[in-house]
Structures are given as structure tokens and as C-alpha cells.
Amino acid sequence: MHIVVLIKQVVATTNVKLDPQTGTMIRDGVESILNPFDEYAVEEALRIKEKLGGKVTVLTMGPPQAKEIIRKAIGMGVDEGILLSDRALAGSDTWATSYTLAQALRKIGDYGLILTGKQAVDGDTAQVGPEIAACLDLPMIAWVRKIEEVSPEKIRAERLMEDGYDVLESPLPALLSVVKEINEPRLESLKGKMRAKKYEPQTWTVADLPGFDLAQVGLKGSPTRVVKTFTPQRQYHSEMIGGSPKEAASALYKKVVDLNIIH
Amino acid sequence: MSVENSQDVWIYAEQRDGHLHSVALELLGAGRKLADDLGQKLVAVLLGHNLKPLTKELIAHGADKVFYLDSPAFAKFADEPYAQALTDLARAHKPAIILGGATAVGRSFIPRVAANLQTGMTADCTALAIDPEKKVLLGTRPAYGGNIMATIVCAEKRPQMATVRHKVMKALERNEARQGEVIEQQMAEKDLTWRAKVINTVKEVEETCNLAEADIIVTGGRGIGSKENFQLVRDLAAAIGGAVGASRAVVDAGWVPYSHQVGQTGKTVCPKIYFALGVSGAIQHLAGMQSSDIIIAVNSNPDAEIFKVATYGIVGDVNEVVPELIQHFRNRG
Amino acid sequence: MNYFLTEEQKMIVDTARELAQEKIKPVREKYDEEGHFPWDIVKEMAAADLMGLYIPEQYKGMGRGIFELCLAVEELSKVCGGISLAMAATALGTFPILLFGNEEQKAKYLPDIATGKKLAAFGLTEANAGSDAGNMTTTAVKDGDHYVINGTKQWITNGGEAETYTVIAMTNKAKGPRGATAFIVEKGTPGFTFGKKENKMGIRASATRELVFTNCRVPAKNVLAKEGMGFIVAVNTLNTSRPGVASQALGIAAGALEEAVQYARQRVQFGQPIASIQAVQHMLANMATEVEAARALLYATARSIDAGEKSFAKISAMSKLFASEVAMRVTTDAVQVMGGYGYMKEYPVEKMMRDAKITQIYEGTSQIQRNEIALQLIKEAAKKQ
Numbered sequence: 001m002h003i004v005v006l007i008k009q010v011v012a013t014t015n016v017k018l019d020p021q022t023g024t025m026i027r028d029g030v031e032s033i034l035n036p037f038d039e040y041a042v043e044e045a046l047r048i049k050e051k052l053g054g055k056v057t058v059l060t061m062g063p064p065q066a067k068e069i070i071r072k073a074i075g076m077g078v079d080e081g082i083l084l085s086d087r088a089l090a091g092s093d094t095w096a097t098s099y100t101l102a103q104a105l106r107k108i109g110d111y112g113l114i115l116t117g118k119q120a121v122d123g124d125t126a127q128v129g130p131e132i133a134a135c136l137d138l139p140m141i142a143w144v145r146k147i148e149e150v151s152p153e154k155i156r157a158e159r160l161m162e163d164g165y166d167v168l169e170s171p172l173p174a175l176l177s178v179v180k181e182i183n184e185p186r187l188e189s190l191k192g193k194m195r196a197k198k199y200e201p202q203t204w205t206v207a208d209l210p211g212f213d214l215a216q217v218g219l220k221g222s223p224t225r226v227v228k229t230f231t232p233q234r235q236y237h238s239e240m241i242g243g244s245p246k247e248a249a250s251a252l253y254k255k256v257v258d259l260n261i262i263h
Numbered sequence: 264m265s266v267e268n269s270q271d272v273w274i275y276a277e278q279r280d281g282h283l284h285s286v287a288l289e290l291l292g293a294g295r296k297l298a299d300d301l302g303q304k305l306v307a308v309l310l311g312h313n314l315k316p317l318t319k320e321l322i323a324h325g326a327d328k329v330f331y332l333d334s335p336a337f338a339k340f341a342d343e344p345y346a347q348a349l350t351d352l353a354r355a356h357k358p359a360i361i362l363g364g365a366t367a368v369g370r371s372f373i374p375r376v377a378a379n380l381q382t383g384m385t386a387d388c389t390a391l392a393i394d395p396e397k398k399v400l401l402g403t404r405p406a407y408g409g410n411i412m413a414t415i416v417c418a419e420k421r422p423q424m425a426t427v428r429h430k431v432m433k434a435l436e437r438n439e440a441r442q443g444e445v446i447e448q449q450m451a452e453k454d455l456t457w458r459a460k461v462i463n464t465v466k467e468v469e470e471t472c473n474l475a476e477a478d479i480i481v482t483g484g485r486g487i488g489s490k491e492n493f494q495l496v497r498d499l500a501a502a503i504g505g506a507v508g509a510s511r512a513v514v515d516a517g518w519v520p521y522s523h524q525v526g527q528t529g530k531t532v533c534p535k536i537y538f539a540l541g542v543s544g545a546i547q548h549l550a551g552m553q554s555s556d557i558i559i560a561v562n563s564n565p566d567a568e569i570f571k572v573a574t575y576g577i578v579g580d581v582n583e584v585v586p587e588l589i590q591h592f593r594n595r596g
Numbered sequence: 597m598n599y600f601l602t603e604e605q606k607m608i609v610d611t612a613r614e615l616a617q618e619k620i621k622p623v624r625e626k627y628d629e630e631g632h633f634p635w636d637i638v639k640e641m642a643a644a645d646l647m648g649l650y651i652p653e654q655y656k657g658m659g660r661g662i663f664e665l666c667l668a669v670e671e672l673s674k675v676c677g678g679i680s681l682a683m684a685a686t687a688l689g690t691f692p693i694l695l696f697g698n699e700e701q702k703a704k705y706l707p708d709i710a711t712g713k714k715l716a717a718f719g720l721t722e723a724n725a726g727s728d729a730g731n732m733t734t735t736a737v738k739d740g741d742h743y744v745i746n747g748t749k750q751w752i753t754n755g756g757e758a759e760t761y762t763v764i765a766m767t768n769k770a771k772g773p774r775g776a777t778a779f780i781v782e783k784g785t786p787g788f789t790f791g792k793k794e795n796k797m798g799i800r801a802s803a804t805r806e807l808v809f810t811n812c813r814v815p816a817k818n819v820l821a822k823e824g825m826g827f828i829v830a831v832n833t834l835n836t837s838r839p840g841v842a843s844q845a846l847g848i849a850a851g852a853l854e855e856a857v858q859y860a861r862q863r864v865q866f867g868q869p870i871a872s873i874q875a876v877q878h879m880l881a882n883m884a885t886e887v888e889a890a891r892a893l894l895y896a897t898a899r900s901i902d903a904g905e906k907s908f909a910k911i912s913a914m915s916k917l918f919a920s921e922v923a924m925r926v927t928t929d930a931v932q933v934m935g936g937y938g939y940m941k942e943y944p945v946e947k948m949m950r951d952a953k954i955t956q957i958y959e960g961t962s963q964i965q966r967n968e969i970a971l972q973l974i975k976e977a978a979k980k981q
């Protein structure tokens with residue numbers, strides 16, 4: 001079976017800051033990594049391949065530097081990587097990204113299973129998986145915490161819900177998004193790292209995607225637009241509440257109620 | 264869909280096992296305000312099987328109109344039939360806005376609907392508003408683990424879609440006097456595409472506290488004094504609806520199990536309110552909780568490190584202050 | 597200091613560091629406390645291709661040398677000198693085969709060790725034959741195409757967990773040092789059992805057991821080199837493996853230094869971080885200097901062995917002696933810098949101090965290393981005359 005894992009390059013920390021003048025994110029000196037949730041997807045793909053045989057390909061959309069995360073996946077043991085990179089894609093929102101990745105998956109064509117992390121830790125949207133499933137008209141199982149059974153024809157998986165889990169069965173091909181409970185990702189092996197160092201992923205531009213509609217992507221083609229970014233205000237000063245235990249407790253209670261968190 | 268001929272604010276009224284999810288009522292609360300600002304109707308969409316009585320609840324909580332689609336295919340949540348039904352309904356009636364809960368269900372299928380409709384969506388909003396001039400939806404959401412907030416609009420495509428975090432919006436008071444219209448439609452299974460199917464549902468009620476997820480955590484430290492006194496921590500947690508945490512000293516002393524431990528060698532938590540009762544605030548403990556939104560410390564030692572990170576602090580004996588707090592929270596007054 | 601590692605050596609260091617940080621660090625305290633053998637970590641080491649660094653590629657290893665083994669052991673030991681020992685002790689048990697095995701023996705045993713499917717162990721020490729290895733009483737008597745081994749080996753690292761053992765036994769007591777022979781003994785051979793697991797001060801994640809031989813019949817084809825060459829096998833094995841112990845000691849010292857420096861930057865006393873107090877600064881400066889000196893000596897030794905130097909007994913003993921003494925001093929000082937916190941199990945330095953101690957004892961005590969160094973010195977001086 002050909003398993004395609006959708007991966008994304010993200011900044012290594014969520015502790016990012018905005019430039020107070022421009023309102024854009026300060027990226028200087030911030031290290032980029034493979035989105036941690038996607039690592040679980042890569043690991044799961046490798047485990048399925050160990051069972052069923054076949055091939056694992058990772059696909060990412062991003063700037064040329066995103067090759068680094070493809071190399072990381074190669075180090076873990078995936079067979080091939082494809083980078084989708086084009087200036088026309090800059091500024092794409094989730095819909096535009098989903099459309100583009102769906103077109104790339106159409107070009108790959110022979111996938112039996114598409115895996116992805118539940119969300120990227122930068123945007124945290126979790127939208128791209130379901131939107132690609134819609135674009136390709138594929139069945140989807142989100143928040144997969146365990147794959148109980150998989151064959152080239154069908155899959156049975158546990159979907160993590162707030163109050164437990166659902167067991168779903170689906171024919172393949174299908175798209176699954178995985179949560180961190182599913183496995184513990186392997187490290188890159190030494191042999192993997194050696195292969196990765198020399199590995200040059202295939203690089204596609206939108207011109208490589210048949211029938212690609214440029215009007216759907218980039219800043220122009222994206223239905224949504226960020227109109228404002230800001231840093232949430234954090235309270236750092238401490239306020240001491242004095243008085244007798246009774247008075248202090250009463251004053252504190254009022255303050256807590258005013259926070260509007262407790263209903 | 265075009266901007267001109269779309270109108271009304273829709274909310275997806277999530278149900279699980281035939282019970283309305285509280286996020287559905289919260290969405291009605293938030294949606295009511297948006298609909299009023301636009302001068303349009305608030306519409307709830309309920310998908311389920313044999314759930315007619317719930318339509319009344321939706322109206323009592325603010326809906327002007329309820330689309331109730333009944334099908335055996337809706338009994339258990341599955342992306343495809345849910346997305347298909349909501350997509351078709353939206354195509355037919357052209358809402359201006361569709362909101363869903365940012366829950367396991369909403370985050371799974373609402374984006375699928377957005378893609379079907381080739382429109383934009385903003386996930387996990389914590390604030391919603393209508394731009395008074397342009398009359399578009401302003402969805403504000405956290406990114407980068409909450410370190411950055413972004414306000415997003417979908418200016419030219421309709422519907423404008425968003426999912427909204429649970430427990431952020433306020434539901435309206437239930438009012439049976441509210442009037443509304445219910446439009447019911449039966450759908451046959453065969454009319455719905457349906458490949459990934461739920462074959463089993465398993466409930467896992469956590470015996471242990473789910474510290475990592477809790478919005479409110481009440482933690483006791485060595486200053487509580489004894490295993491018996493630790494009951495005060497549990498009582499306050501129960502009164503306030505929070506989870507019970509513990510410092511390492513308390514866990515090591517055997518007062519509570521390890522699963523409650525907060526700190527470097529325990530769990531890292533980020534609740535909205537963190538009560539540190541009799542917790543001195545060792546570096547290892549602070550590492551596990553200092554990013555909490557509001558930190559409330561009670562400690563008899565005025566020099567305790569915990570006060571340096573506290574939003575509110577009380578210097579005093581926890582065994583005197585906490586019983587008073589419990590009374591207030593139990594009585595909500 | 598920049599040791600100008602090759603790209604590949606840097607990859608080995610990175611791989612070992614990631615494994616140590618992500619897989620070992622979260623569990624080292626648990627393993628130290630419970631004293632279980634870290635099989636799950638051994639599997640990770642195998643999956644990362646670290647178990648066969650020093651084994652030739654034709655036997656499924658990575659085809660590198662002692663230096664690469666040392667780099668990996670050092671990185672792992674920075675986090676846990678007990679867990680890293682599963683790898684280092686396997687190397688010790690493998691060297692007799694690597695150095696003296698015939699083609700058939702190598703082909704049979706090395707691939708499983710290189711791929712981490714099996715661990716190895718080396719059986720030399722006995723209750724009354726520690727530093728005085730010549731006093732051993734385990735015997736091997738030839739009987740047709742087998743040898744019958746009787747006796748007990750003591751404090752064998754990886755004992756009970758390893759599958760492949762290289763064991764030294766007396767085949768002819770009358771011949772003295774020329775009467776010992778080295779054997780490969782497989783776990784599961786009838787008559788080969790294990791004694792109780794020792795309860796140790798440090799390196800508690802490592803398994804230490806007795807190897808008990810009761811009329812254990814081992815095929816004659818499992819003899820390494822030739823009958824009578826047992827001590828030559830043992831001496832060469834130890835000379836080759838001592839850099840491994842040195843790298844374990846170095847790693848423990850470097851790990852403790854790092855903890856102490858981090859702590860000193862954060863810990864505030866008298867209104868300032870203790871790192872700005874000169875008494876503390878001087879301790880840290882000494883620790884860092886000693887660690888770097890131990891590293892320089894070890895790296896030079898390991899590179900020299902890999903480059904083909906034949907007489908490395910002295911430098912090998914020196915690097916082991918120096919690194920283990922440094923490990924003991926540096927870990928003790930790390931505890932001192934961290935004061936009461938350093939003494940608590942909440943921080944890893946008290947464990948590092950306990951782990952460091954063994955490096956001054958096993959594979960030749962510090963005193964035996966000095967004997968060896970002095971012996972080589974005198975030999976060299978005699979040659980010059």
C-alpha cells in the first residue's frame with residue numbers, strides 16, 4: 001500500500017512574539033521543526049508499512065527550507081518526500097492550502113491511505129485534513145488514537161472523543177488524522193540520517209499540477225484574511241488581599257466571580 | 264455563494280447520544296447577539312434520530328428557527344452524512360454565517376462543510392463580533408498555543424464559517440416563552456453517502472482527575488498540614504468544579520496519588536484558574552503551573568516564592584482561609 | 597573544544613544525544629530506583645543503529661571504530677551512566693570475538709549483536725579473582741569435541757540479560773597464565789545458569805549477576821583463538837574496552853558539570869545567582885578543566901587505536917584511570933555546588949555520583965590501571981637501553 005503522510009514545517013516554539021510596530025511575527029532566530037503531531041503520523045505510516053509492505057511518501061507545502069522536515073522523515077525511515085513550493089502559494093489560508101495539497105494528492109494518485117497529524121502547532125486549526133478529505137471526496141476518521149486493524153481494502157480505528165472513543169470502520173482509500181496517544185515516534189536512525197543528508201526530495205511547483213486553478217490560492221484566492229494580530233495581555237502583578245481569614249476569603253471570592261470563569 | 268443574497272446566522276446544535284452538548288447552547292447565546300447586530304434570524308441545525316424534543320430546548324435558548332433533520336444515519340456522529348446534510352441545507356438556504364462548536368465533532372466535520380461550500384472558515388474562536396461598518400463576522404482566535412491572537416474575516420465568500428471553543432461563550436437563560444419555527448425533514452440512509460461508519464462507542468469516564476484539561480485546578484501543598492486536612496482541597500475543588508492537584512511533597516507523603524502531581528516531575532498544567540494552597544512554590548512546582556491564566560496563592564509564609572507568580576495572594580493559614588472559601592463557592596455568594 | 601569530528605561522527609553524537617534526551621532522561625530515575633534492566637531503551641538503541649557502531653559492515657555493523665563507540669557511550673552517559681552500560685558492556689563481551697574470533701564465529705555471532713537483537717557480556721572476574729585474575733578457579737576440561745566448564749563468574753555486567761557470553765576458564769592450571777582459554781557460551785546452554793541479581797550502589801539500571809557453570813558442555817569450536825590463549829584474549833579485550841569505560845566516566849562527569857552550571861545560574865542566595873560567587877565559580881572552572889582534559893586524553897587514545905597503533909595498553913589505562921578519577925571528583929563537586937538539592941533524588945547529580953564510583957573499580961581498579969601504566973613505562977624505558 002502507498003501511504004502518503006501530510007507534514008508541515010512549524011516554528012519550534014509556541015512562545016513567539018509580535019513585532020510591536022508591524023504586527024508581524026518575529027521569526028529571527030526561531031528554529032523550525034517538523035510539526036510534532038505529524039511525527040506521530042509518520043510513525044504510524046512506518047508501522048503500517050512494516051506490517052503490510054508498500055511505500056511511505058511524505059508531502060509538504062512550504063518554502064524551500066521545508067526540505068529539512070522531509071529529511072527528518074527520511075531519517076525516520078520514509079521512502080520518498082515531495083515538496084510543493086511556489087511563490088504563487090504564499091499567503092494561502094486553510095482552504096487554499098487544502099485545495100493545493102488535494103491537487104498534489106491527485107497527481108500522486110495511487111495512495112491507499114493518507115495520514116496527517118491532528119493539527120499543526122502554529123495555527124492549531126485542524127482544518128486542512130477534513131478539507132482535503134472533502135476536496136478528494138474521501139472518507140475521514142479524525143483524532144485517531146489507535147489503528148485496530150488495517151488491510152489494503154479497509155481500516156478500523158479508534159477516534160478519540162471528549163468522553164471516550166468511537167470505533168470506526170472505513171473502506172480505503174481514506175484520510176486519517178492522528179492524536180499523540182497513537183504511538184511514540186521513533187528517532188531518526190543513524191543509517192536514516194546518513195540517507196537523509198544526501199536525499200534530495202522531488203520539488204513540485206503549481207505548474208506540475210494538472211488543471212491547477214491559480215485563482216484558488218495565494219493571498220488573493222484565500223477566502224479568509226487576518227485583519228489583526230495582537231499579543232494577549234497577561235497579568236503579571238500580584239495583588240495581596242489582606243484582612244482576617246473571613247474578610248480575605250470573601251474579597252477573593254468576589255474577585256474570582258468577577259473573572260467570569262466559574263459558572 | 265454570493266454575499267448579497269445570503270442571510271441569517273446558523274449554529275450547528277451538537278448532540279451526542281441524544282443529549283445537547285452545552286456548546287450548542289453557548290453558540291445560541293453568541294449567535295443571538297450576532298443575529299441581532301445584523302438584524303437577521305438565528306437558526307439552529309440539529310442532526311439526529313428521534314430527537315424532536317430537543318428542538319424546543321433550542322428555541323428556549325434563543326433560536327428563531329430550527330432545522331431538524333432526522334435520519335438513522337445521524338444517530339452516531341460520522342463526518343460524511345453530517346457534512347453532506349449541512350452542506351445541502353446551506354446550499355438551499357444560503358446562510359450568512361455558520362457556527363459550530365470547536366469540539367471533537369465540530370472540528371472534524373465543520374471544515375469539511377466549509378470545503379464543500381468552497382468558503383473560508385476560522386477555527387477555535389474565542390471571540391465573535393460583527394464589524395459595524397462592513398457587517399462581516401470578526402472571528403478572533405488564539406494561535407501558537409495562545410501566545411498570539413488573530414482576528415480573521417471572510418469578506419467575499421459565504422457562508423462565513425467558524426468553530427467556537429467550548430466554555431467561552433455564554434448561553435442565554437432558558438426561556439420557554441420564546442417562540443420559534445421548527446422545520447423537520449426525514450432523510451433516508453440511502454440518500455446519504457456514508458463510508459466511515461461508527462461500529463462501537465466506548466465511554467471512558469476518567470477515574471483519575473484530568474488535570475491537563477481542567478479549566479480550574481485546586482492544588483494543595485505541604486502547608487495543608489496533614490492527610491486529613493487535604494480533604495479541604497478536595498472540597499474546594501468540588502465546590503468550584505475544579506480538578507485536584509498536589510505538590511510533590513504531598514504526593515511523596517502519600518496524601519494523594521501521583522496522578523495528581525503538578526510540576527516538573529508531575530504534570531504541566533495551564534488552567535484558567537490555579538489555586539495554590541499551602542504550596543511554597545519550589546522551582547520544580549512553578550515550572551509545571553506558572554503559565555496558568557490566574558494564579559491564586561494562600562500561604563502562611565509571606566516570603567513564599569509562590570506569591571511572586573500569584574495574581575492574587577492571601578497570607579494566612581490555609582486551614583482558616585480555605586473553609587471560608589468553600590462556603591462562598593458552595594453558596595455562590 | 598573543537599575536536600573536528602567528521603560529519604558522520606557528528607551524526608552519531610546527535611543520534612545518541614536525541615536518544616538520551618528523549619528516551620532515557622524521562623525514565624532514568626525510575627530505572628535507578630527500581631533497578632530493572634532497560635530493555636525498551638536497548639531496543640531504541642538498536643533501532644537507532646547504535647549497537648553495532650564498532651562492528652564491521654560485513655557483519656551488519658556500522659563499520660566504525662572505538663572512537664565512535666566512545667562518542668556514543670559518552671553522550672548516553674551524560675544522561676544515564678547505568679543505561680549506557682548495556683551498550684558498553686556488550687562491546688566488552690563482543691571484543692573477544694571481534695579481535696580473536698574466526699570467520700565462522702564472527703559470522704555466527706556478530707550480526708545479531710550489531711543489529712541489537714542480542715546483547716553480549718564478558719566473564720572474567722570471580723569471587724577470589726578480581727584484580728588477581730590469575731587466581732581464577734573456573735575450569736574447562738576437554739571431553740571429545742566439547743569442553744566441560746565448572747565454576748562461577750561474579751559481578752558480570754549484562755549477566756542474565758545477554759545471549760552471548762565470552763568466558764575465560766582454566767584449561768590447564770599447571771601452565772599458569774598460559775593455561776587459560778576463552779570460550780563463547782550461549783545463554784541456554786545446559787549447565788549454564790545465573791546467580792541472583794546484585795543490589796548495587798550505582799549503575800542500578802544495569803544487570804549484574806553471577807554466571808554459574810555446572811558441567812556445562814561447550815563445543816570445542818566455541819574456543820576463541822587457541823587453547824591456552826585465554827589471558828591474551830582477556831588482556832587485549834580489556835585494553836580495547838577501557839576507552840569505553842573512560843567514555844562512560846567522561847559522560848557522567850560532563851552530565852554532572854552541565855547540571856551544576858545550570859543550577860548555579862538559577863539558584864539565588866544572598867541576592868545573587870550562586871554562579872556569580874567566586875568560590876562556586878572556581879569549583880566549576882576546575883570541574884570543566886578536568887572534564888576537558890579527560891576528553892582530550894580519551895579522544896586521542898581512541899583515535900590512536902583506530903588509526904592502527906599496536907601498543908596502546910598504557911594510553912588506554914591512562915584514559916580510563918584519569919576519566920574515572922575525574923568523574924568521581926566532578927560528580928562529588930556537582931553535589932556540593934547544588935548543596936542540599938544536590939543530595940536529593942529530585943536532582944540527578946546524587947545518582948551521577950553513585951554511578952561514577954564504579955568506573956574507578958571495574959575493568960581494573962584505578963590501582964590496577966596505575967600498575968599497568970607503570971609496567972608499560974618501565975618496559976618502554978628498558979627497550980630504550
